Amino acid sequence: MSVTLKGSVRQGRLILDIDVAVGDEIVAISGVNGIGKTTFLRVLAGLLPLDAGILQVNGIVLDDVDNQIFVPAHLRNVGMVFQDNVLLPFLSALDNVAYPMMATGIGRQQAQQLAIDAMGQHGIGHLAQMKPTQLSGGQQQRVALVRALISKPQLVLLDEPLSALDVDARREVRSWLRDQLKSLPGTKFVVTHDLVDIAELCDREIAFMQPQLQLLGNETQTTIVR
Amino acid sequence: MVVAVVLASLLPMAVHASSIVEVSKLKGDLTISAATSLTDVFTELAKQFRKDNKGVKVRLNFGSSSTLLTQIQSGAPSDIMASADLTNLEKLVASGNVVVTPKVFARNTMAIAVKPGNPKSVRSVADLASLPFIALCGKTVPCGVYASSVLTRAGVVINESKVTRGIDVKATLSAVANGDADAAIVYKTDVLAAKKTVVGIDIPSAQNVKAMYGIAPIRGSKNPANAKAFIDFVLSEQGWQILKSFGFERP
Amino acid sequence: MSTKKRRVGAETPPFVWVGASCALLFLLLPLVGLLKRVAWSGIFGAVTSGPASEALRLSLITSVVATMIALVLGLPLAWVLARIEFRGRSMVRALVMLPMVLPPVVGGVALLGAYGKSNGLIGGWLFDVFGLQLTFSPLGVVVAEAFVALPFLVMAVESGLRSIDPRYEESAATMGLGPSERFRKVTLRLLAPSLIAGVAVAWARALGEFGATITFAGNIEGRTQTTPLAVYLLLESDPEAAYALSFVLLAICVAVLVAMRGSWMGRRS
DSSP, rough: EEEEEEEEEETEEEEEEEEEEEOOEEEEEEETTTEEEEEEEHHHTTTSOSSSEEEEETEEEETTTTTTEOOOOGGEEEEEEEEOOOOOOOOOOOHHHHHHHHHHTHHHHHHHHHHHHHHTTTTTTGTTTTGGGGSOHHHHHHHHHHHHTTOOOEEEEEEEETTTSSSSHHHHHHHHHHHHHHSSOSSEEEOOOOHHHHHHHOOOEEEEEEEOSSSSHHHHHHHHOO | OOOHHHHHHHHHHHHHHHHHHOOOOOOOOEEEEEEEGHHHHHHHHHHHHHHHHEEEEEEEEOOHHHHHHHHTTOOOOSEEEEEEEEEHHHHHHHSSSOSSSOOOEEEEEEEEOOOOTTTTTTOOOGGGGGGOOOEEEETTSSHHHHHHHHHHHOOOOGGGGGGEEEEEEHHHHHHHHHHSSSSSEHHHHHHHHTTTTTTTOOOOOOOOOOOEEEEEHHHHHSHHHHHHHHHHHOOOHHHHHHHHHTTBBBO | OOOOOOOOTOOOOOOHHHHHHHHEEEEEEEHHHHHHHOOOOOOOHHHHHHHHHHHHHHHHHHHHHHHHHHHHHHHHHHHHHHHHTTTTTTHHHHHHHHHHOOOOHHHHHHHHHHHHHTTTTTHHHHHHHHHOOTSSHHHHHHHHHHHHHHHHHOOOHHHHHSSSSSHHHHHHHHTOOOOHIIIIIIHHHHHHHHHHHHHHHHHHHHHHOOOOHHHHTTOOOTTOHHHHHHHHHHHOOHHHHHHHHHHHHHHHHHHHHHHTTTTTTTTOO
């Protein structure tokens, strides 16, 4: 199994109880808003430590509460696309894409070359020198996607990756994304509401649900059923 | 029997008192611009003046005489100027803000102020030259001009880089009382007034100067009658007694 | 008769125009009044000689040093206040803002209480052990100026830090940047506009400082007589020089404001 996560985490009023074991597959994460899908991704990314339990990716323990092990985000090999993209506003699109590679030690020139190749392959090479504020939402999303995948991370986390695209672009990017994800080893999680995304992109779906609503308390509890 | 004697002796005083007090018909405002070194004495003079002239509201405005000069020349609504020197009053005459001859109402001399206990053992003006920092009033403020005269007469030269200049007398004194200046040359009256926080060293009259304090009404004031009454009061015997009690000398 | 269609909200109520014009007039009239008083022909001479030029030189040097101190001390403090939750944080923040609301002379008295050679908490010790006397020294001027300028810098930087979307830093973390790398390459870059604004405000405050300086550092020509003090004294003895000096100070401030025009309060001008 590539990813096993059994534990719980609390974020404000939300308590997330997880028991998941997934292989090398593209997994869709669905559920209503506010139920904890993004929180789940943040735990996997290392942005949020577990309050109890264990997370292992490819046999390496990334988070183990009992043994006080926690690998922070920058040391996990993760490619993530946030909701609202979050490209660095003071870098050009090209530099944004090149950044993760430079962080792993690849020289600037080489990183930029790889970046421009990847962007060209995906049809957004012409956006290279533009700043994120000059790009439309859809363009930003495509840049963010290229950035997340270019360093071939062992864990891919995509939060609503196609939501800002119009129908045509969506179709185009979806098929590009499917090819990219299928050719990547490792587990890929995709948070999405879109049924077509789930059907075409993903091998399996995990639905986040509330077992019962607690009307008296102020807490939401989510249990994930495998 | 004793009661009768006491009552009898009180009677003439009661009659005497009632014949002195005339009910003052003056009313309105009175704004007095006075040098900072006059703060305590003029506050007392104003208090006494108010007792006899209950209808007059007195406002006191203290500052260095040169600051007050600028204020009045710029049109500040003052009725009287009481200055620590005659020079500033002469400037007011020259600029037309004063049209009567200023009257000298008191004299003052300078003294050295040091920290309590005189830790640096200052005995004379000459000793000031060996101190790390002393405080003097600004060069164009009357107190500063007098201090310069004292230094000249004593033949003492002090490097400007060891002198902190106060905006007025109180600020200068404060540099010794609260700050790190070891000595200051200020008016003797100020040293007396601050006897809890500084100790005074006399300056011999050969080196000392006589500061002449002048007073005059301002032209165009809205309360000339009140101004005249106050000036008369300051120049009167009663006024002089108050000035004397604060350490001023006869004009 | 034609009626123009206007978008709701595009009309500005008259009282807003009136209020804004009055405000502008209120601010500009004194500046114009000052300009009118400057004797332009002699200005260069008045400012480059004697006490005036000493005061300018002293002011420029001390205000820059004071601002640098405010930056070095203020940046970490702002970080702690913005990012670290601890009990009593709002109390600490209120204390940090204190020099900003304190009357400057009171600030000077407080500084004397701490660093005065005769009566200060540690002033005597500083003098005995290091031979250091802050009062009546240019270093004392720097201390007084830094004291009043620091809160301004902390305030600007703290608010800047709070307004940074934490996801930028998180995104950088998922891209492999460690904590100090993230701080240098991402946080500081995003903070730049607030940082610049904070530095400018702090510097302006340091430059114009009067009450604390004159009370704590005294008024010694060439050593602690900064430009505001010099102007105050010159007003009586040499008004021409006072106006000239005031104008130079004004011109410097205007130059800095213009240079910063893009960075005030964020990126928009």
